[in-house]
Amino acid sequence: MxxxxxxxxxxxxxxxxxxxxxxxxxxxxxxxxxxxxxxxxxxxxxxxxxxxxxxxxxxxxxxxxxxxxxxxxxxxxxxxxxxxxxxxxxxxxxxxxxxxxxxxxxxxxxxxxxxxxxxxxxxxxxxxxxxxxxxxxxxxxxxxxxxxxxxxxxxxxxxxxxIDLSPYAPQLDAVAREALREELGVAVGQVAIGLPGRLTDGKGHAVWLEGLARLRERAPSLSWHGVLIGGLTAREGSDEAYVAQLRTRVAELGLVEHVTFTGFRPDLPRLFEALDIVCVPSRNEAFGLTVVEAMAAGKAIVGADSGAIPELLEAGCGRLAAPHDPVAWAEAMAELGQDAALRQRLGQAACARAALHFxxxxxxxxxxxxxxxxxxxx
Known part of the structure; x- marks a missing residue:
């Protein structure tokens, strides 16, 4: 043939x-x-x-x-x-x-x-x-x-x-990484908690924002900043009305100073380098490409306990949280946010699994x- x-x-x-x-x-x-x-x-x-x-x-x-x-x-x-x-x-x-x-x-x-x-x-x-x-x-x-x-x-x-795993290998030195974090609104010493993906209903942004609001109560001494990565227009694959709802909810929760909307970014592998925790709260992913990308980048991940995500994120590679439970998200983010060594162990295990299977x-x-x-x- x-x-x-x-x-x-x-x-x-x-x-x-x-x-x-x-x-x-x-x-x-x-x-x-x-x-x-x-x-x-x-x-x-x-x-x-x-x-x-x-x-x-x-x-x-x-x-x-x-x-x-x-x-x-x-x-x-x-x-x-x-x-x-x-x-x-x-x-x-x-x-x-x-x-x-x-x-x-x-x-x-x-x-x-x-x-x-x-x-x-x-x-x-x-x-x-x-x-x-x-x-x-x-x-x-x-x-x-x-x-x-x-x-x-x-x-x-x-x-x-x-996916091609090679772009997700670290490339930034300490100075460049800190400069990128500053561009994303992350202050020195803060834990950067990111949610990459299309800004459309079903991707779990609302429960993540609610979880961030509760994170202030769950871990009051933890200094963190949330980073929403994804296009803000229909041309970039997002639902513009939904984006407006998210901005409104950020204001209602008092998170305006704590959450950055990056808009579309062509340098996602580098953005992963700037993050400490990656969250994927999608309610019913058929696969979960963002999970695999974060695994390849060696990140500590919190994924929704639904759809295909538990298949990808086996025990020892990350944490799972119920897709409709902001308290569970707050607890998972608090656990990882307060333990840098745990984040490193989970990230290394996730990276190895990505290389083996994805x-x-x-x-x-x-x-x-x-x-x-x-x-x-x-």
């Missing part, structure tokens, strides 16, 4: 799902595969693919993509592409149509979101029936996938996501093994 794959992501949003193709393209190429992309014209996905070194085929809308199926098939034939990989369930209409019209295509789908309802009606039986392999990104989503999708268990596989090289090796597999579609 030809070692070529087209990643299809017709999304105008910007999150982990949309970032995935560009994240793995360099490693795909390093392992001998030629990558192509199909994206919406002008989207962040299209921009990220171009930045990763490939010029994607673009369409104006999902509807236009279906109308231009002949153009897409011609592109696949011209480039000798036999593998398609979809990342949004809505893109499977196109992927399944392409696979129906050209039965030699192998179609893969990653369920990045974690399906929440059964998909076994006539349409979904047809669309998912064209899939060679469906990837669940955690054990938590695998259970839901097995129950929801009209596929036999052997065609669904759990495949953890992976490296992009390992992920892509498993992925291309599936791409090149001998299984045939029914």
């Amino acid at each position: 030809s070692y070529k794959v087209m990643h299809i992501c017709l999304s105008d949003g910007w999150g982990g799902l949309e970032m995935y193709p560009a994240r793995i393209i360099p490693e795909l190429q390093r392992q001998g595969w030629e990558a192509h992309g199909l994206a919406l014209a002008g989207s962040r996905v299209a921009e990220s693919l171009a930045a990763a070194g490939i010029e994607p085929l673009t369409v104006l809308s999902r509807g236009r993509a279906l109308l231009q199926v002949g153009r897409i098939l011609a592109y696949l034939r011209r480039h000798g592409i036999e593998v398609l990989h979809c990342h949004k369930s809505s893109d499977l209409r196109l992927g399944a149509l392409l696979a129906t019209l050209r039965p030699t295509l192998r179609l893969f789908f990653t369920d990045h979101m974690g399906v929440t309802r059964p998909k076994k009606d006539l349409y979904h039986r047809w669309a998912y029936g064209q899939i060679t392999r469906l990837f669940a990104i955690s054990e938590a989503t695998l259970k839901r996938n097995l129950a929801a999708f009209p596929l036999p268990p052997e065609r669904i596989r759990r495949l953890y996501l992976g 490296d992009v090289t390992t992920h892509v090796k498993a992925l291309i093994s599936e791409y090149a597999g001998k299984e045939s579609k029914p």
Whole structure:
């Protein structure tokens, strides 16, 4: 077979799902595969693919993509592409149509979101029936996938996501780190407690802020500063109305002088260096990419005891707190905030676990093994 794959992501949003193709393209190429992309014209996905070194085929809308199926098939034939990989369930209409019209295509789908309802009606039986392999990104989503999708268990596989770990290795000297902390509003000697990620409902910002308010009571002698890392606009992947609600709640809790909104930052690995504790209070993560990034950076982590996060953050690598309990968050942050040696031990264990299980090289090796597999579609 030809070692070529087209990643299809017709999304105008910007999150982990949309970032995935560009994240793995360099490693795909390093392992001998030629990558192509199909994206919406002008989207962040299209921009990220171009930045990763490939010029994607673009369409104006999902509807236009279906109308231009002949153009897409011609592109696949011209480039000798036999593998398609979809990342949004809505893109499977196109992927399944392409696979129906050209039965030699192998179609893969990653369920990045974690399906929440059964998909076994006539349409979904047809669309998912064209899939060679469906990837669940955690054990938590695998259970839901097995129950929801009209596929036999052997065609669904759990495949953890992976990242390039190298950017998260420390690079700043003491002076540069202190300068960055000062830029983030963290005073000398303060414990920096960060929450990275999109500012959207479901990511747990509210319980984290409530936890910070209670942290003042739980550990009155602890000097700390909270850092909210994430875009503040829709273009940057955040919910602007939600951002406004968070700012209001910060004021109501008397935390204006204690919490910094950084806005979008392209230097997240360096920001991790400036933090002492990383919090991920998302209520129902299908995977938890931010957790893995913080692990790779060797940070002490508090994660929500829900979704896939407990799988990633095993005992000895961090702390878990109930996603709706601000008191539990305050207690976990107080424990880590008051014990620098504990933070170091947890961070070292987390970093070792990330290297063992969540490296992009390992992920892509498993992925291309599936791409090149001998299984045939029914």
